[in-house]
Amino acid sequence: MTDGSPKGWITAIGMMSGTSLDGVDAALIETDGINVRRLDQSVFVPYAPELRENMRACFGNRSATNSEHVVADDLTQVHVCAVNMLLEKSGVAAGDIGVIGFHGQTVFHEPASGLTRQIGTPHMLAEKTGIPVVADFRLADVAAGGEGAPLAPVYHAALMKSAGVEMPVAVLNIGGVSNVTYIDTNEELLAFDCGPGNARLDDWMLRHTGNPVDLNGAAAASGNGDPMVEVKFLEDPYFDRVPPKSLDREDMAARIDGLVTEAKLNVSDGAATLANCTVAAIVAGVNHLPAAPKSWFVCGGGRHNTYVMTKLGERLGVRVRSVDVLNWDGDAVEAECFGFLAVRHLRDLPLSFPGTTGVSAPCCGGRLYTTQKAA
Structure with missing residues (x-):
């Protein structure tokens, strides 16, 4: 425990599937939601070409389609594999991880219309890893009139x-x-x-x-x-x-x-x-x-x-x-970020600010998924 952190530190996994569509980055950090200890433990799992093209086909969808749900599950399974690989590589047990920050894949972003869509299946990730998951990071900010991005x-x-x-x-x-x-x-x-x-x-x-x-x-x-x-x-x-x-x-x-x-x-x-x-x-x-x-x-x-x-x-x-x-890992910064934001969600700390997304006041965000239900 450090000064200014009465609630202590949490070991978190952050995950990012970016707009480059190359694959999933997963990284470990320790944080109290304010301070950070980088652990220099990360993995990258590339998307198979077929999945990459299926994800690309979802771009521009203002609302979910039936096929999109299948793609969401498929990309979530890649995230499950990334979590398992990271735990094996780092030697950390799943029970020692406090939370996973799961960004999902952005397929549509039009904040002027109050819309930002990231596909993925957070409850599936929670169930298959046995670790609580925070997802839906951008929704509250957009609902409050913000751009929903960037969050890093x-x-x-x-x-x-x-x-x-x-x-x-x-x-x-x-x-x-x-x-x-x-x-x-x-x-x-x-x-x-x-x-x-x-x-x-x-x-x-x-x-x-x-x-x-x-x-x-x-x-x-x-x-x-x-x-x-x-x-x-x-x-x-x-x-x-x-x-x-x-x-x-x-x-x-x-x-x-x-x-x-x-x-x-x-x-x-x-x-x-x-x-x-x-x-x-x-x-x-x-x-x-x-x-x-x-x-x-x-x-x-x-x-x-x-x-x-x-x-x-x-x-x-x-x-x-x-x-x-x-001494940052430039390939893992965005993934680490979502582990940090997941802990900030647990601590009721804001993720976005007037100067970063244009939201009118500092805005908390994210939803917690523990197996079957979101909180």
Whole structure:
């Protein structure tokens, strides 16, 4: 037990299936809902190609379909496997885990209409693991008028407290969508989705090469970006919207795909152009920050794209580094986050704030599932 934590610490598993659709990350942390001890224990379980395509077919569904329920159960089973693998790897018994934070898979996100949908079967995960599960993290925030995303800022801030870096600082997550958390010495957080992250580039590579990723940014590095596509991309009104703001994975998809198709780009040039659009969206977001961050730390799969990381450093004019230099695990940060948020749910602590989702007041969230029922 630590000072300021009268209720003690909980060992939690956090799980994340992101918009990149690559698979499930699961990670162990210890937390009291305010402070964090990272345990450096995580696993990744990739989705089978068939399941990935079945999940992709659910995108854009404003309401559940019969086939979606089957997909939800199938992806939950992958989460069950991830929990079992993590417990075996770490040597921790299921009975020592206080809670699992289960995000599920976002298939539709339109907060302006009061809708955000994540598929998954939380009670199934609780039953098969014997561990209480917190899920439905975004619903309360959206119901209260918030964007429902991003939710990681409060975890980024908790980790950054002990990082010893000069403020202000930006923590950038590049998943299917990119989002930034701005952290200063005061207690106020500012965060928002910047724009498309890996999603458009991943889809481009899958369509043209059969491989759903530009490994290390090699294709982009060998190509020449089309500057006019980037200019037209930045004309999207989203970039002028004052944050907090959030995006669905498929927002801007048709527009970007149309611009790239119209430009008749080859595979490498298309990869470079889409990577440049990812970078441009992030750089455009600096206009909405109170001050320029002294440094940027990047988590998520996008930090493995050397081309994107190099371009970010060039265009931002400051150091851009992986969060791994802070002894964080950049592949597990988002998963760890949902373990942290699950414990905050148990402690009745808010998950989102006016500066992170635009909700009118700090908002608690999540629902607890213990075998058959949600609480």
